[in-house]
Amino acid sequence: MMNDNWDLKGKKALVTGGTKGIGLAICQMFLEKGAEVFMVSRTLTDLESLIKKHNNLYGISIDVSQKDAPEKIIKALPSHWQSLEILVNNVGTNIRKATLDYSEEEYDFLMQTNLASCFRLTKECHSLLKSSGGASVVNISSVAGINHIKTGSIYGMTKAAINQFSKNLAVEWAKDNIRVNAVAPWYINTPLAQTAFKKRGYLDAVLERTPLGRIGEPKEIAALVTFLCMDVAGFITGQCIAADGGFSVNSFN
Ligand SMILES: NC(=O)c1ccc[n+]([C@@H]2O[C@H](COP(=O)([O-])OP(=O)(O)OC[C@H]3O[C@@H](n4cnc5c(N)ncnc54)[C@H](OP(=O)(O)O)[C@@H]3O)[C@@H](O)[C@H]2O)c1
Known part of the structure; x- marks a missing residue:
């Protein structure tokens, strides 16, 4: 029978990038x-x-x-963790540049940090997730993976790939009762976003294009991720859900 409580009691969650910003709010x-x-x-x-x-x-x-991080992470899990109910791939970073200005090193750095890490860790966690009998994977994407925004192309490419990865895996791993979804934030008040707001006038431009007229708070992303990891969200898989103050539906204002 489904646990229809709005809680995560008894669940074990692995969260990457949990010490700051969105990841910290999710862990809390x-x-x-x-x-x-x-x-x-x-x-x-x-x-x-x-x-x-x-x-x-x-x-x-x-x-x-x-490359060897996933293996080391799994080895370091508490010994009483024989299964995993939740995996959140949250680590992501950016270097903002025009496409013609990126070096090979910058391309590799962003691809490895934002995309390959998520792919490898998720694969490595499969047997633990399956052992739980019902698991939820949430990949933290961005509205930059849906539309062009001024983040630079590589960041957008990694986030678009994460969205598609989530869809493919949702179908492949449904038989193992593992749900996989992506969450796509617009600007959220974190250390990463503060670097973008250093540019004069940038925050005003962001607010002007955001129907709700503000940036988001980390706990507003955490709330969506937490819901997706509850048993009550048990029929939701393969989705990319934006939490963006209406930004992604606002084509012309
Ligand atoms: N903030 C936004 O406006 C926004 C909007 C859309 C999407 N997102 C996405 O949301 C996610 C979180 O963003 P955020 O703004 O919360 O970032 P953040 O403030 O920069 O925090 C990133 C977290 O990840 C850790 N981290 C970074 N690189 C790591 C690595 N290579 N290995 C292990 N840990 C690493 C950091 O700790 P250490 O530095 O100690 O490793 C920190 O705990 C990212 O995927 C980002 O792309 C954010």
Whole structure:
């Protein structure tokens, strides 16, 4: 019988990039809703200070763009985790440039960090996800994967690929009772977004094109991700859901 409670009690969640911004808000909401959480990020001191503050929170300091990261992450999971109910691929970064100005190194860096890391870790988690008997994978995409926005083409390419990856996997892994969805935010108040707002006039231009007239808060993305990971969302798979203040439906204003 379906658990129709709006909680994550008894679930074990792996979240990449959990120490700041959207990832941190997701981890906090997961903990509030009763999940155990394992977070991954590079800065050890950030991880340690968060783990100290919360019961049921674990983590590892690792760069997810490294090829052997998935294997190391799985090995570091708590020994009592014999299955995984939730995987959130949240790490993503950007270098904003005109397409003609990108170097090969920058292309590889963004592809490995934003896309290959998600592909590899998700594959590596398959047997643990399947063992849970009902799992949810959420990939953090962007409205830049749906339309052109001024992020640079490589970021847009990685996010569009994440959307399609989510659709393919939703169909392939449905037989294993693993749901796969993508969430596409527009600007959210995080350290990553603050770098874009340093450019004078940029925030005003963003607000002008956003029907709700503001940027989003990390917990507004966390709320959608948390819902997608609950059993009550059990019929939703293969979707890319925008949380964007109406930006992506606003063609002309
Ligand atoms: N903020 C927005 O406006 C916005 C809009 C659309 C989509 N998104 C997407 O949302 C996701 C989160 O963005 P955010 O704004 O919250 O980012 P953020 O503020 O830069 O936080 C990124 C998190 O990921 C970790 N991280 C970064 N690179 C990593 C790596 N290679 N290996 C392991 N951990 C890594 C960071 O910790 P360390 O630095 O310690 O590793 C941090 O915990 C990204 O996929 C982004 O593309 C954001």
